[in-house]
Amino acid sequence: MSVPPMPRRTAYAVFAALAAVVVLVSTAIFVGVGGRDRNVNEAAQGTRNSAAPASSGSxxxxxxxxxxxxxxxxxxxxxxxxxxxxxxxxxxxxxxxxxxxxxxxxxxxxxxxxxxxxxxxxxxxxxxxxxxxxxxxxxxxxxxxxxxxxxxxxxxxxxxxxxxxxxxxxxxxxxxxxxxxxxxxxxxxxxxxxxxxxxxxxxxxxxxxxxxxxxxSVDVWSKEAQGSVAVLGDSITDGITSTAGANHRWTDFLAERLRTEPGAPRLGVLNQGISGNRVLSDGTQFPPNNPSGLSRFGRDVLDRTNVKAVIIELGVNDILRIPHQTDPNKIVDGLRRLTEQAHARGLRVIGATLSPFYGHRGYTPLLDSVRERVNAEIRAGKVFDEVVDFDKALRDPAQPLRLRPAYDSGDHLHPSDEGYRAMARALPLDYLRGSAAAEL
Missing domain, CATH: 2.60.120 (Jelly Rolls)
Structure with missing residues (x-):
């Protein structure tokens, strides 16, 4: 049986309805990742801005x-x-x-x-x-x-x-x-x-x-990037001794590697370092200043936009800051809890060994032995999915107890720009590829 042709007015109505659906779907695609839906109305803003393109991306x-x-x-x-x-x-x-x-x-x-x-x-x-x-x-x-x-x-x-x-x-x-x-x-x-x-x-x-x-935070709408890697850390990650204005934190050098090295995963780098940060203890104010890694991990790492992998560089301040944490098992347990939280989101965790602090005014053999015991657990694969050995990267190979000249000594013991670059070089980029979380 033949079907009579659709009236022109009806055809236009159907076409308009389909077009509206396409616009709604495109808008949903644009705003749907990493934030709530937003329909930007340029006239309502009173500006020349408009929403980003309704096309594939994230x-x-x-x-x-x-x-x-x-x-x-x-x-x-x-x-x-x-x-x-x-x-x-x-x-x-x-x-x-x-x-x-x-x-x-x-x-x-x-x-x-x-x-x-x-x-x-x-x-x-x-x-x-x-x-x-x-x-x-x-x-x-x-x-x-x-x-x-x-x-x-x-x-x-x-x-x-x-x-x-x-x-x-x-x-x-x-x-x-x-x-x-x-x-x-x-x-x-x-x-x-x-x-x-x-x-x-x-x-x-x-x-x-x-x-x-x-x-x-700042997010971008990208058709190329696969996501981002979030780095939880202390002053080493904060880049406290890097050259101001030069973007020479070790996370900046990592971002440079991800942009320039052939075959590197295309990822943004999110620096969540806080100077003086610890795994276990908050600061003293209310709400706590310098919140512990455990208390801020959800907000500062897991809830960031489109995170695909996590790097943790934390634990030295638990040992060095007063009151000193001298039980390595408590630090290791805290680091494991961070890893478990990331695993619950399906994220792999790359963990750093605790960097050396010989020459710091707070150094004692006892405190250094705590650091070494934490590092032994990390290197044994009992804490993280993968390990990047910052302790090794920042030591002088000719004098194992001493630190590279790129290190400063004194109240603040941190790398220079070249030390930060050495840290970024120590991280195998394959660790950042989107593999499933491992079972420890």
């Missing part, structure tokens, strides 16, 4: 940091100031979104204006021509973040280069309580009085800062 973390504490002497926040954070991407993409944290304030934080741009030059507060984008939150130009919480922006369309400096600027007009910050950025950021959020020129940004404030 959200991937390109940069992040860990909220470490409440900034001293900021009980009223930094009201009336524009904060221009400078951060460095590990991978690029065609769209971006950010996360802001109010973890350490007892009061709501209201950001009334936020923007993202490429820096015109490294570590420079001036925006590259044509790159300034206003950021919105649920299609609003403002967001109020409750105490202890975080907020993610709507995505913006923008070509984000690999290994580039971004400017993320926020403005809060009213007192908002203590500022959540990361104190050892090894990067100069900037402040300006008044709302200078979308200033493309950097002239108003006359105050320099060694901190990152409020900003906790």
């Amino acid at each position: 959200w991937v973390g390109t940069w992040s940091t860990s909220a470490a504490a409440a900034e001293p002497n900021t009980l009223r926040g930094l009201s009336g100031m524009s904060i221009r954070n400078v951060v460095h991407t590990s991978i690029g993409g065609t769209g971006a979104r950010i996360q802001l944290s109010n973890l350490y304030s007892a009061r709501p934080l209201t950001i009334t204006h936020a923007s993202l741009a490429l820096a015109a030059a490294p570590s420079n507060p001036t925006a590259a021509a044509g790159t300034m984008r206003r950021l919105t939150f649920d299609n609003r130009s403002w967001v109020t973040i409750p105490p202890g919480q975080a907020a993610t922006s709507d995505p913006v369309r923008m070509n984000i280069p690999t290994a580039a400096d971004l400017l993320i600027t926020t403005y809060a007009p009213q007192a908002s309580g203590s500022v959540t910050y990361h104190p050892h950025a090894r990067q100069t950021s900037y402040l300006a009085r008044g709302d200078r959020t979308e200033d493309t020129a950097g002239a108003a940004y006359t105050e320099q800062s060694p901190f990152w404030r409020y900003l906790s």
Whole structure:
């Protein structure tokens, strides 16, 4: 039996309905990974921004940091100031979104204006021509973040280069309580009085800062990257003695290897190091400053965007900091608990041996024996899925007890830039491929 032709008006209606479905599905694909659905309405924003392309790809973390504490002497926040954070991407993409944290304030934080741009030059507060984008939150130009919480922006369309400096600027007009910050950025950021959020020129940004404030992550929309690797660590990972502004932390050198070495997995690198961090113990304030690796692992590592592998470099401060942890079994147990949490998410864990601290003013043979016993368990494969031997990488092979010249001695015992590079070289990149978690 023949079927009569569909009336033209009905055909148009069907076509329109199908087109609407395609748009909805494309939008869902774009926003569905690593964050809640967002339908960016350019007219509602009042800007020239638009959502990133509705095409195949995924959200991937390109940069992040860990909220470490409440900034001293900021009980009223930094009201009336524009904060221009400078951060460095590990991978690029065609769209971006950010996360802001109010973890350490007892009061709501209201950001009334936020923007993202490429820096015109490294570590420079001036925006590259044509790159300034206003950021919105649920299609609003403002967001109020409750105490202890975080907020993610709507995505913006923008070509984000690999290994580039971004400017993320926020403005809060009213007192908002203590500022959540990361104190050892090894990067100069900037402040300006008044709302200078979308200033493309950097002239108003006359105050320099060694901190990152409020900003906790930047994601990019990528068709190439497979995901990201998140690194939980202490000051060694924080890169506390690396050259400021040069991006010479060992995680930066790892990101460089992932970008340039043939056959390397395509991954963003997320540095979740906090100087002085321990596996077992928090800091003394409330909420705890410098939260332990165990207490922050979910927020700082497992909940980051599209994490495919985890690296843990932690444990030395449990031994060196007062009160000293002299039971290696407690440290090993804490590291195993971190590994188990990652396994519950289907993630493999690469663990680092505890780096040497001979020459540190807190060194004693007893404390070093604790470190060696922890390392023996790590090397035996009883803690992590894979092991990277930072202890070996940072020793002088000619004098086993001594450290390489790339190490500093004194109150802070850390590598120089070349020491950080040696650490990155010690990590076999095959460890980062997306294999299933192992059974210990």
